[in-house]
Amino acid sequence: MRRIVEMLGSMKITVGLLLVLLVVLATGTIIESTQSREAAAQMVYGANWFFALLGLFTLNLAASMTLKWPWTWSKVGFLITHGSMVVILVGSLMTEFVKVDSQLALWEGQTGNTLVDHSRHREGAEVPLGFTIRLDDFQIDKYPGTQRPAMFRSLVTITDETTKVETQHRIWMNHPLHLGGFKFFQSSYQMRDGREMSILSVSRDPGQTVVFWGYGLLVFGMVVVLVTRIMQRRGLPEGYFPESGPMKLKQQKMSLGLILALGLGFAGTGEAASVSAETLKSLHSLPVQHDGRVMPLDTMARESVLEVTGKKKWAGTDQVATVLGWAFNSKAWADSPIIKIGSRDLAAALQFPGHKHISFNGVIAAPAFRTLVDEGRRQAGQELPLTSLQEAALKLEGRLVVMHGFLTGQALRAQPVSTDPVDPWVVPQNTVDPGALEQFGAQLAAAPQQNYPTAKLMQNEVLYNAVRPTRLAWWVLLPATVLAYFRWRRKENLWQTRLTSILLIAGFAVMTWGLAMRWQAAGRIPASNMYESMLFLAWGVGLFAAIATLTIKNRLVIFNAAGMSTLVIMLTDLLPMNSFIHPMPPVLSGTPWLAIHVPIIMVSYALLALSAFVAHMRNGVEIFKPAERAMEMVMD
Structure with a gap:
C-alpha cells in the first residue's frame, strides 16, 4: 500500500500531470475561440477522459499529503495549499452536475x-x-x-x-x-x-461558493508557506545557502542563445495625396470622430490602413497621406488592388486565384461575393456555424465598409454639430482637398466649441502612436535581461550591476509612460481587451523587476523578472493583437470596480508567473539533477 501511495504522490507524476493539464486546457481554449463554447465542452471539458485526468490529479494531491505524515507545523502550509486544490475540484464537480x-x-x-x-x-x-x-x-x-x-x-x-x-x-x-x-x-x-x-x-450554482472557499484557502496556504519558509531560513546558520558558481561555457552559450532568439526571431494604382510636409503634420493631429470616440486623424489613419490592407503602411507611405488619397482621389483608389482578401479559397471564389489584395470595384463586381455575404448573414442570424468561406467574406465586407467610407467622403467626420459629446459629428463642407481640411481644422481650433478636444490631447496621442512604447520597452529590457543573465552566472561586477538596474528601471518607466498616455487618450483605465491586459501583465512583471534590482539584490530573482518582463512586453508588441483604443464593452463599463479588477488580477498574474517559473526550475533541478543541491537551495 505504501508503494502505491508513493507512486501516486511522486513529484514526477505531479509535474507530468501539470504539463498534460496545461496542454489540455490550452487546447480547450483554442477550440472554444476557433469553434464554439459547446464544441470545447463536448471535446474537452465535458469528456470522460478529462474527468478521469482531474480524478488522477486529485489522487496525486491526496497521496502527496499522505506522504507528509506525520504532519508537523512546518508542513501546515503544504497541507492547506494542496487541500484547497481538492476543495476547488470538488466545487467544480458540484457546478458540473448541480448548476x-x-x-x-x-x-x-x-x-x-x-x-x-x-x-x-x-x-x-x-x-x-x-x-x-x-x-x-x-x-x-x-x-x-x-x-x-x-x-x-x-x-x-x-x-x-x-x-x-x-x-x-x-x-x-x-x-x-x-x-x-x-x-x-x-x-x-x-x-x-x-x-x-x-x-x-x-x-x-451551489458549487461556486465551495470553489471560492477553496481559492481563499489557497491564498491562506500560500501565505503560511511563505511565513514558514522565512522562519526556517532565519533559523539556519550564516553561509548555509551558497552562491551558485559559473556554468560551463557550453551551457552558458545555449542559454544565452535562447535569450537572443527571442529578439532575433522577430525582427496602376492610386497615389497618396500630394500634401506639403507642414500640412501633413498639422492633419496628423486633426480631431475626428471615429469608432465611438474623438481621436486624431493619425490614429484613425493607422487603424484604417491596417484594417483595409493588412499592412501597417501601404507602399511605405505615411498612413495619413494614404487615407487622404482615398478620400480626395477616390476614383483612382477604387480600382487599386489594396484591400486584403484574407483567404486563398475566397480569392479563388472571387476569380482572383493567387491574389492577396483586390480592388474595391473588383470585389463589388464579383457575383460570388454578394452570395457568400448573404449566406453568411443568414447563417449568423439563425445562430448557425459559418463556413470558412462565409467567415472570410464577412471579414472582407468589413474592410469594404471602411474603404467605402473614405471613397464616398463620409469617413472624415471632423465637424461637431453641437456641444453634446454624444451627438455624431459630420464631414465638413467645401473641404475639397487636404489644404482646405487643414484650414477648417485651424478655424475650429482657434474658436473651439465646448467639449472640443484640446490640441495638446491630440498631439499626445500622435506622440504615443509614433513612439510605440511596447516596442521601445522591450528594446530596453532585452539588453537588461542579457546583463542580468551574466550577473547570475558569473562573478558580479559593479558596472554590470548598475547598468542592469538602469535599464530595468528605464524599461519600467517606458511601460508606465505608455500606460499613462493610453489612459489619457482613452479617457478610461486601459483594461478593456486582451492587448491592454497584456500591457498590465508586462507592467506588473516590470514593476517587480525594478523593485528587485533596488531592494532584493538576489541575482536569480532579477534575471527571472527581467526575462519574464522582456518576454511579455515583446509578445504584446509582436503578436497580431489589435492595439488600437476602442470603446469599453458594456460588460466592463457597468462598474469601475470590474475595470479596476482587470489590472489588479493581471499584476497578480505577473507575480504568479515569476514564482511559477522559479518553482518549475527548482522541480527540474530536483528531478533531473538531484546532485545540484547548491542551486536548489539558492532557488529556495
Whole structure:
C-alpha cells in the first residue's frame, strides 16, 4: 500500500500531470475561440477522459499529503495549499452536475416564472422560480456618433407567488439581481418592429461558493508557506545557502542563445495625396470622430490602413497621406488592388486565384461575393456555424465598409454639430482637398466649441502612436535581461550591476509612460481587451523587476523578472493583437470596480508567473539533477 501511495504522490507524476493539464486546457481554449463554447465542452471539458485526468490529479494531491505524515507545523502550509486544490475540484464537480444554467427572454410587459435548464446534464428540464418576473422597461445607451451600445438595463417587477407582494428592481451589466438562490444577469437584447426584448442569463450554482472557499484557502496556504519558509531560513546558520558558481561555457552559450532568439526571431494604382510636409503634420493631429470616440486623424489613419490592407503602411507611405488619397482621389483608389482578401479559397471564389489584395470595384463586381455575404448573414442570424468561406467574406465586407467610407467622403467626420459629446459629428463642407481640411481644422481650433478636444490631447496621442512604447520597452529590457543573465552566472561586477538596474528601471518607466498616455487618450483605465491586459501583465512583471534590482539584490530573482518582463512586453508588441483604443464593452463599463479588477488580477498574474517559473526550475533541478543541491537551495 505504501508503494502505491508513493507512486501516486511522486513529484514526477505531479509535474507530468501539470504539463498534460496545461496542454489540455490550452487546447480547450483554442477550440472554444476557433469553434464554439459547446464544441470545447463536448471535446474537452465535458469528456470522460478529462474527468478521469482531474480524478488522477486529485489522487496525486491526496497521496502527496499522505506522504507528509506525520504532519508537523512546518508542513501546515503544504497541507492547506494542496487541500484547497481538492476543495476547488470538488466545487467544480458540484457546478458540473448541480448548476442550473438558463436564459429568460422577455418582451416589455411580458412575464415569466419558469426556466428551461440548458446545463449539459439537465438539458431541457423545467425549473420553477417560485416568483414571477415582469419586464416593465428596457433602456439602452449608445457611444457618441454610433449605434454601438454603451450600456443597457432592464427595469423589472418581481411578484412573490405566495404573498403576491410586488417589488421593483433594476438589472444591468455587472449588477445582477440575487433572488431565491438565482442570479439574473443582463445578457443581451433584441429590437423588432418597435418592440424591445431583454435577454437575462439566469443561474443557480451551489458549487461556486465551495470553489471560492477553496481559492481563499489557497491564498491562506500560500501565505503560511511563505511565513514558514522565512522562519526556517532565519533559523539556519550564516553561509548555509551558497552562491551558485559559473556554468560551463557550453551551457552558458545555449542559454544565452535562447535569450537572443527571442529578439532575433522577430525582427496602376492610386497615389497618396500630394500634401506639403507642414500640412501633413498639422492633419496628423486633426480631431475626428471615429469608432465611438474623438481621436486624431493619425490614429484613425493607422487603424484604417491596417484594417483595409493588412499592412501597417501601404507602399511605405505615411498612413495619413494614404487615407487622404482615398478620400480626395477616390476614383483612382477604387480600382487599386489594396484591400486584403484574407483567404486563398475566397480569392479563388472571387476569380482572383493567387491574389492577396483586390480592388474595391473588383470585389463589388464579383457575383460570388454578394452570395457568400448573404449566406453568411443568414447563417449568423439563425445562430448557425459559418463556413470558412462565409467567415472570410464577412471579414472582407468589413474592410469594404471602411474603404467605402473614405471613397464616398463620409469617413472624415471632423465637424461637431453641437456641444453634446454624444451627438455624431459630420464631414465638413467645401473641404475639397487636404489644404482646405487643414484650414477648417485651424478655424475650429482657434474658436473651439465646448467639449472640443484640446490640441495638446491630440498631439499626445500622435506622440504615443509614433513612439510605440511596447516596442521601445522591450528594446530596453532585452539588453537588461542579457546583463542580468551574466550577473547570475558569473562573478558580479559593479558596472554590470548598475547598468542592469538602469535599464530595468528605464524599461519600467517606458511601460508606465505608455500606460499613462493610453489612459489619457482613452479617457478610461486601459483594461478593456486582451492587448491592454497584456500591457498590465508586462507592467506588473516590470514593476517587480525594478523593485528587485533596488531592494532584493538576489541575482536569480532579477534575471527571472527581467526575462519574464522582456518576454511579455515583446509578445504584446509582436503578436497580431489589435492595439488600437476602442470603446469599453458594456460588460466592463457597468462598474469601475470590474475595470479596476482587470489590472489588479493581471499584476497578480505577473507575480504568479515569476514564482511559477522559479518553482518549475527548482522541480527540474530536483528531478533531473538531484546532485545540484547548491542551486536548489539558492532557488529556495
